[in-house]
Amino acid sequence: MPDPLHPDAPQTDPARSDALYDELLELALEAARRAGTLLRDGRPADLGVAATKSSPIDVVTEMDLASEKLITGFIGEHRPDDGFLGEEGASSDGTSGIRWVIDPVDGTVNYLYDLPAWSVSIAAEKDGEVVVGVVAAPMRGETCQAVVGRGAFNNGERLRHRPAPPLSQALIGTGFGYLAERRAGQAEVVRRLLPQVRDIRRGGSAAIDLCDVACGRLDAYYERGLNPWDLAAGDLIAREAGALTGGRPGKAVSQELTLAASPALFGQLQPLLDELGAWHD
Structure with a gap:
């Protein structure tokens, strides 16, 4: 038509x-x-x-x-x-x-x-x-x-994403880069984020982590430094399960930052991760 x-x-x-x-x-x-x-x-x-x-x-x-x-x-x-x-x-x-x-x-x-x-x-x-x-x-x-x-x-x-808990009860997945300088920055973000959430998991496969958001095994997942092949399939799966995905506020997923979460939790985590500097080394 x-x-x-x-x-x-x-x-x-x-x-x-x-x-x-x-x-x-x-x-x-x-x-x-x-x-x-x-x-x-x-x-x-x-x-x-x-x-x-x-x-x-x-x-x-x-x-x-x-x-x-x-x-x-x-x-x-x-x-x-x-x-x-x-x-x-x-x-x-x-x-x-x-x-x-x-x-x-x-x-x-x-x-x-x-x-x-x-x-x-x-x-x-x-x-x-x-x-x-x-x-x-x-x-x-x-x-x-x-x-x-x-x-x-x-x-x-x-699949359907898990309904959003309060941020203090959210189980968050993340990952770390290979360069020492980047890892140091990511560790500082975790240090500041951890007291504000239930716990943090590091699984080791971005694609699986994104799928775990879709499956409801994680409330959210974020990582800096992902390449297109790391996130392309998992990002679609998370979105089709009802999660929101994006990068810094107003931006799409990218090497700078990838975030996937249930919509209500996404709205809390995205500005927080931006404030914590999760998008830069």
């Missing part, structure tokens, strides 16, 4: 969009499943000591690369004109208007130490907007997914 306010704007066929989003979701789910299986079953039992490599990090890097290659290869077979942006270097513009944003192992330190909180994060953008998101956490036996406008689900069960 033509838009009466913008009669000259190009019209989108809803059925065509639905079919496209269904296709993108199916590909993301299957790619995440395959990559998760590769990572779970291919992880050496002695990765912590990695006797056959110069360091355990070499093995983790190889698994990162193998996972990204599997994902881009699988999707590329089905949609050769799409673009890619991946943590491990996949970068192409494509010609279809679709770009895949991929974190082949989100939570690599957890993966290194055989902690279960690592994930495969795959999002699909259409003309710059994230329309599909999948976060698979194989060691938790969970796959969260969302399509824009259709809600969010975990293993087929619809």
Whole structure:
């Protein structure tokens, strides 16, 4: 139906969009499943000591690369004109208007130490907007997914964020960067925030933390320094579960700051984090 306010704007066929989003979701789910299986079953039992490599990090890097290659290869077979942006270097513009944003192992330190909180994060953008998101956490036996406008689900069960508690009773997730100067600044923010909330958790996978907000396992989550592949899928899943996401007041999520929370709590946390300087080192 033509838009009466913008009669000259190009019209989108809803059925065509639905079919496209269904296709993108199916590909993301299957790619995440395959990559998760590769990572779970291919992880050496002695990765912590990695006797056959110069360091355990070499093995983790190889698994990162193998996972990204599997994902881009699988999707590329089905949609050769799409673009890619991946943590491990996949970068192409494509010609279809679709770009895949991929974190082949989100939570690599957890993966290194055989902690279960690592994930495969795959999002699909259409003309710059994230329309599909999948976060698979194989060691938790969970796959969260969302399509824009259709809600969010975990293993087929619809997700809804937790109703906002008072700030003093809120359980907050966060994460820390790798640079010492940034970590020192983030520690100072935590020092000042902790007395004002129930407690703070550091899970180690931004994608899982965002999904945990969607699942109601966290009341809110914030972090500075996230890249597009860290947050693209999880941000959509959180929003489709009814949470609000954003950065500094008036800004969208970005490397500067990412915040996800139930709406009432979001309104309290965003100005507080801005005051505490969570957006700068």
